Amino acid sequence: GAGVSQSPSNKVTEKGKDVELRCDPISGHTALYWYRQRLGQGLEFLIYFQGNSAPDKSGLPSDRFSAERTGESVSTLTIQRTQQEDSAVYLCASSPGQGFSYEQYFGPGTRLTVT
């Protein structure tokens, strides 16, 4: 079946502009995660959705970052007034649930470059 998809695959934007990144999880997966990977660093957790709600937003780095999820489906990560330090690969993952036994399935990522 179809895996997690993300769009766009690459995004170049000017500093100060807003960007929207999209994630389509695997159908039926109730949990959805956003991570980012800056050059030379590990993946950093940003936010977690269970259904439509976001019980854990602890990784969002500033109030310029926000995310929403429609139904138990598409999620959008929005970055307002982008800064150069926002340049990273943004990864989305989905899971059938949140417990130990549930694997997170990752999308291919969106590479964001802020110039």
Added chain:
Amino acid sequence: GDSVTQMEGPVTLSEEAFLTINCTYTATGYPSLFWYVQYPGEGLQLLLKATKADDKGSNKGFEATYRKETTSFHLEKGSVQVSDSAVYFCALKTGTASKLTFGTGTRLQVTL
């Protein structure tokens, strides 16, 4: 907070060589441990996992044993192949959190 430390790469090996990628962790709870792999041009995928002390995760010839006493989860393979060239990430998850905490990744390059 939780953290994962893994050896810096790149690691360059000849085909059929023995591989070890070290991973140690710090966790406030009792974590589950994971190795993820990212092949060139592909998304991150789960390679193996272990959920309690002394468990051994294995897949595709790779193994890792959950060592609580040394807080380690080192990845090993007896004989690497060119097709194993990828970036390998060690990660943990604790019962109080849904998120994965990742190490910085180790790039493996296997040559003929």
